[in-house]
Amino acid sequence: MDYLLIFVLLFPLFSAFLLLFFPDQSKKHQLLIKNFALQSSLINFIASLFLWVGFDSSTAKFQYMSAFNWFSSLASQNEPIYGSSFVIGIDGISLFFVILATFLTPVCIFVGWSSIQRYVKEYCIAFLVLETFMIAVFCTLDLLLFYVFFESVLIPMFIIIGVWGSRERKIRAAYQFFLYTLFGSVLMLLAILFIFFQAGTTDLTILLTTDFSEKRQLLLFLAFFASFAVKVPMVPVHIWLPEAHVEAPTAGSVILAGILLKLGTYGFLRFSIPMFPQASLYFAPLIYAMSLIAIVYTSLTTLRQVDLKKIIAYSSVAHMNFVTIGLFSLNAQGIEGSILLMLSHGLVSPALFLCVGALYDRHKTRILRYYGGCVHAMPIFSVLFLFFTMANISLPGTSSFVGEFLILVGVFQSNSFVAIVAATGMVLGAAYALWLYNRVVFGHFKAPYISYYTDLNRREFVMFFPFILGILWMGITPNVFLDPIHCSVANLIQ
Amino acid sequence: MIDLLIIFPELFLLNAAISLLVYGVTFQVEKKTILSSIGILSLCSLFLTGLLLVNQPVNFSNFFFYSCIIDNFTFFFKITIIVSSFIVLLMSRKYIKETRVYAFENLILVLLAVSTMMILVSAYDLLPLYLAIELQSLCFYVLAASKRNSEFSTEAGLKYFLLGAFSSGILLFGFSLIYGFTGMTNFEDLAKLSYTQIFLDSQMPLSMTIGIIFIAVGFLFKMTAVPFHMWAPDVYEGSPTYITAFFAIVPKIAILGVFLRLFDLSLHGFFDQWETVFVLSSLASMLLGSVAAMAQQKLKRLLAYSSIGHVGLMFIGFCCGTIEGVQALLIYIVVYMIMSCGLFALALCLQKNDNEDSETQFVQSISQLASLGKTNPILAFTFTIIMFSMAGIPPLAGFCSKFYLFFAALSSSLYLLAFIGVLTSVISCFYYIRFVKIMYFQTETMSLKQKSFSTISFESSAVLAMVGIFLVFFFIYPSPLFLWTHKTAIALCF
Numbered sequence: 001m002d003y004l005l006i007f008v009l010l011f012p013l014f015s016a017f018l019l020l021f022f023p024d025q026s027k028k029h030q031l032l033i034k035n036f037a038l039q040s041s042l043i044n045f046i047a048s049l050f051l052w053v054g055f056d057s058s059t060a061k062f063q064y065m066s067a068f069n070w071f072s073s074l075a076s077q078n079e080p081i082y083g084s085s086f087v088i089g090i091d092g093i094s095l096f097f098v099i100l101a102t103f104l105t106p107v108c109i110f111v112g113w114s115s116i117q118r119y120v121k122e123y124c125i126a127f128l129v130l131e132t133f134m135i136a137v138f139c140t141l142d143l144l145l146f147y148v149f150f151e152s153v154l155i156p157m158f159i160i161i162g163v164w165g166s167r168e169r170k171i172r173a174a175y176q177f178f179l180y181t182l183f184g185s186v187l188m189l190l191a192i193l194f195i196f197f198q199a200g201t202t203d204l205t206i207l208l209t210t211d212f213s214e215k216r217q218l219l220l221f222l223a224f225f226a227s228f229a230v231k232v233p234m235v236p237v238h239i240w241l242p243e244a245h246v247e248a249p250t251a252g253s254v255i256l257a258g259i260l261l262k263l264g265t266y267g268f269l270r271f272s273i274p275m276f277p278q279a280s281l282y283f284a285p286l287i288y289a290m291s292l293i294a295i296v297y298t299s300l301t302t303l304r305q306v307d308l309k310k311i312i313a314y315s316s317v318a319h320m321n322f323v324t325i326g327l328f329s330l331n332a333q334g335i336e337g338s339i340l341l342m343l344s345h346g347l348v349s350p351a352l353f354l355c356v357g358a359l360y361d362r363h364k365t366r367i368l369r370y371y372g373g374c375v376h377a378m379p380i381f382s383v384l385f386l387f388f389t390m391a392n393i394s395l396p397g398t399s400s401f402v403g404e405f406l407i408l409v410g411v412f413q414s415n416s417f418v419a420i421v422a423a424t425g426m427v428l429g430a431a432y433a434l435w436l437y438n439r440v441v442f443g444h445f446k447a448p449y450i451s452y453y454t455d456l457n458r459r460e461f462v463m464f465f466p467f468i469l470g471i472l473w474m475g476i477t478p479n480v481f482l483d484p485i486h487c488s489v490a491n492l493i494q
Numbered sequence: 495m496i497d498l499l500i501i502f503p504e505l506f507l508l509n510a511a512i513s514l515l516v517y518g519v520t521f522q523v524e525k526k527t528i529l530s531s532i533g534i535l536s537l538c539s540l541f542l543t544g545l546l547l548v549n550q551p552v553n554f555s556n557f558f559f560y561s562c563i564i565d566n567f568t569f570f571f572k573i574t575i576i577v578s579s580f581i582v583l584l585m586s587r588k589y590i591k592e593t594r595v596y597a598f599e600n601l602i603l604v605l606l607a608v609s610t611m612m613i614l615v616s617a618y619d620l621l622p623l624y625l626a627i628e629l630q631s632l633c634f635y636v637l638a639a640s641k642r643n644s645e646f647s648t649e650a651g652l653k654y655f656l657l658g659a660f661s662s663g664i665l666l667f668g669f670s671l672i673y674g675f676t677g678m679t680n681f682e683d684l685a686k687l688s689y690t691q692i693f694l695d696s697q698m699p700l701s702m703t704i705g706i707i708f709i710a711v712g713f714l715f716k717m718t719a720v721p722f723h724m725w726a727p728d729v730y731e732g733s734p735t736y737i738t739a740f741f742a743i744v745p746k747i748a749i750l751g752v753f754l755r756l757f758d759l760s761l762h763g764f765f766d767q768w769e770t771v772f773v774l775s776s777l778a779s780m781l782l783g784s785v786a787a788m789a790q791q792k793l794k795r796l797l798a799y800s801s802i803g804h805v806g807l808m809f810i811g812f813c814c815g816t817i818e819g820v821q822a823l824l825i826y827i828v829v830y831m832i833m834s835c836g837l838f839a840l841a842l843c844l845q846k847n848d849n850e851d852s853e854t855q856f857v858q859s860i861s862q863l864a865s866l867g868k869t870n871p872i873l874a875f876t877f878t879i880i881m882f883s884m885a886g887i888p889p890l891a892g893f894c895s896k897f898y899l900f901f902a903a904l905s906s907s908l909y910l911l912a913f914i915g916v917l918t919s920v921i922s923c924f925y926y927i928r929f930v931k932i933m934y935f936q937t938e939t940m941s942l943k944q945k946s947f948s949t950i951s952f953e954s955s956a957v958l959a960m961v962g963i964f965l966v967f968f969f970i971y972p973s974p975l976f977l978w979t980h981k982t983a984i985a986l987c988f
Binding site: 152 | 871901913924972973
């Protein structure tokens with residue numbers, strides 16, 4: 001049982017390695033490759049569910065711990081040994097992110113079943129390698145290794161956007177994605193090295209007990225912030241996200257919205273808040289302000305976008321900034337709510353991108369004005385799209401509602417003004433989401449533009465099904481998800 | 495007698511070179527076959543030298559009346575030199591055959607240069623240092639101009655000769671000032687002198703400072719660091735590619751090794767005097783290396799500027815003046831050597847068959863790499879790994895070496911250097927990932943026939959495969975290199 005986490009971590013990598021030896025010429029081989037990749041990622045998903053089954057939610061300790069010595073240097077004789085080791089383990093906070101990552105990978109492979117025609121093998125390998133990196137980010141307990149995996153996600157993602165993206169602008173998008181993230185995170189690298197130098201280790205469990213002087217905390221917090229704010233994304237540095245989303249293939253958007261956006265908020269939660277508590281308190285107003293601007297601004301921006309994917313991308317920005325508000329309310333409700341909203345957004349937003357992908361696969365356009373009256377041609381699709389739109393505006397009964405509600409409760413305790421402004425975000429969210437749905441589904445069917453139409457096929461329907469299940473489950477009985485989180489969060493805010 | 499035993503590897507290589515010369519001159523009627531057999535024999539002699547080096551009975555000794563030394567430090571550099579020149583010769587076999595320049599003397603000059611570089615690393619006195627530098631430079635002047643019917647090569651040789659001779663003059667002047675002032679040339683004497691009370695208490699005599707700065711300038715010339723880098727891009731571009739590969743990689747290691755000893759051991763007492771020079775040069779090199787490379791279209795020129803940037807990064811380790819700094823520098827040297835071997839292997843093996851009749855063309859400009867991802871997917875993949883590693887993206891080996899360098903810089907309070915280093919490595923990502931863009935993302939405009947590259951030789955593919963595997967998997971188990979370099983660094987400082 002203890003090796004389960006290692007298995008979950010390494011199995012995708014192993015199957016990606018096996019895939020290298022598959023031939024990739026004929027249609028039959030391609031099907032074999034897809035089958036193999038899908039099955040191995042499904043196995044991994046099921047294995048990760050066992051992580052949840054065996055999870056002890058009565059403790060805040062890290063579970064499934066294992067450690068391997070990575071490198072040590074005996075640089076200075078009088079000082080402690082500098083070293084780093086591969087320490088992995090999960091607690092309540094990271095448990096569901098690991099499961100989310102393993103859940104979305106088979107979806108990604110499944111969504112490319114018919115739309116990916118070239119470089120099939122590379123496609124599967126990229127996603128499997130990406131899966132390992134993502135799981136590693138969430139379960140590593142070493143600051144340096146966190147940085148390593150946080151960054152290494154860039155390589156497969158850069159290739160995914162660049163190779164399987166749909167238009168010529170994809171190169172620009174891939175560059176933006178790459179360089180924005182890199183620019184942000186190198187400051188974090190310096191901060192990590194500085195911490196390494198001061199504390200002699202990058203093991204998180206030891207670092208949590210280390211005290212940094214207040215002035216230093218502020219600087220280190222800002223350095224971490226520079227990196228996480230790009231990933232979240234906070235407002236001045238969010239430009240890469242709509243670009244990357246629009247140009248990425250559907251599966252790329254799924255991963256981008258589902259997991260990669262969570263890396264920044266997860267980083268805040270795991271590193272910034274517990275390691276630099278005073279600095280977190282000090283900078284909370286700044287983050288409130290930036291997040292509020294982001295929520296209102298991106299919600300308004302969404303109203304005037306004409307690209308389907310851009311609209312959903314901007315709505316992701318708004319939701320993720322909701323999450324940062326919840327995190328920096330620094331009380332149990334706020335933080336639990338934001339974890340729940342992250343998970344919920346990890347289901348809703350990928351589902352919406354899958355919807356857009358389904359439209360794009362049929363009509364090869366994402367410009368809004370060519371769509372209209374989809375309900376006449378695609379009734380099943382319209383129903384599903386409605387469901388996910390409602391989940392996106394956090395209708396009670398869906399998962400997002402619980403998350404946003406808890407966030408607002410938490411924030412209201414610490415700063416009621418912020419709660420009031422943030423609540424307007426919900427109204428604006430409803431505005432753009434409903435208007436988008438209105439323009440795509442209702443109205444007259446635009447026959448001159450859309451000549452070929454079919455409803456969802458069985459494969460696509462099956463693909464949507466787990467999302468619906470997850471969203472409803474999380475919305476109706478959120479305690480199932482909150483129970484494992486409680487202890488860890490309580491431990492974190494102490 | 496024992497002294498001769500100590501330098502047995504060098505003697506062996508020298509003798510091997512001379513025997514090969516005699517063999518080549520005697521049997522040079524069959525030019526084509528003699529070239530290939532001398533190629534194999536020189537590889538064998540390098541290999542045997544490596545064996546002799548590893549199995550050397552004496553580990554630590556001063557010899558030739560304290561003018562030379564062997565210890566762990568020289569062992570490290572000698573091994574690196576032997577391995578890198580072995581790899582370069584190995585991968586240039588096909589290139590030499592294809593270019594139809596039947597000058598076997600080039601190979602013998604390479605062997606001579608290698609043996610002098612081994613002596614250079616062992617130098618423990620200013621005189622052998624200068625003599626060895628001159629001897630290896632002479633070999634390179636001839637090599638750079640070896641393609642007589644090409645204007646570029648002649649020009650490169652001329653430029654290299656003029657500037658190399660000039661820099662040697664500066665170096666010699668620095669040595670003579672030091673000697674004139676102190677009356678001693680031995681490293682150990684200088685080290686003892688530099689810590690005496692005279693220098694610690696009173697201010698430095700001007701001539702000593704000037705002497706040190708002259709030595710530093712000569713060294714910067716040889717290392718192509720920024721204010722004195724003018725010759726590098728032209729010479730890199732003009733010389734035959736395998737010669738470029740050779741003097742882009744090997745002499746840098748040797749010169750860095752011996753000057754590391756000179757500056758960090760014997761002139762360490764004058765740290766304040768030379769640190770500023772190197773800090774400034776490091777800053778300038780990193781900035782220029784990253785910015786100027788962006789505008790390059792030619793492969794070899796780009797490599798030249800990128801190597802200037804990397805030299806700037808290496809100087810960070812130089813400036814620290816601590817064991818960690820030296821260790822970081824050594825790690826960087828090893829990783830950089832491997833990465834550039836990979837890059838040059840590519841430059842040496844990629845040919846385009848434009849049409850059947852005319853001579854095969856080696857790839858010269860970057861844009862010729864277009865659609866390599868389609869025609870040679872594995873090659874393109876390896877190349878991508880090398881490029882990402884050069885850019886320092888985790889989890890590749892290039893990242894590990896960079897992060898340790900920055901760590902060393904932070905721990906000796908070189909904040910500005912670390913910051914600029916991090917910043918420029920992000921900027922340099924622009925042109926490193928441009929390769930990836932060209933290979934994978936660009937839509938093809940050429941016909942199929944133009945696209946095709948000839949198959950690469952077995953040697954090159956072996957080299958590339960090893961480089962790729964090293965870069966990917968180094969991250970998992972870096973301890974051996976860390977320990978080895980640590981041992982080496984300790985050997986320098988005590």
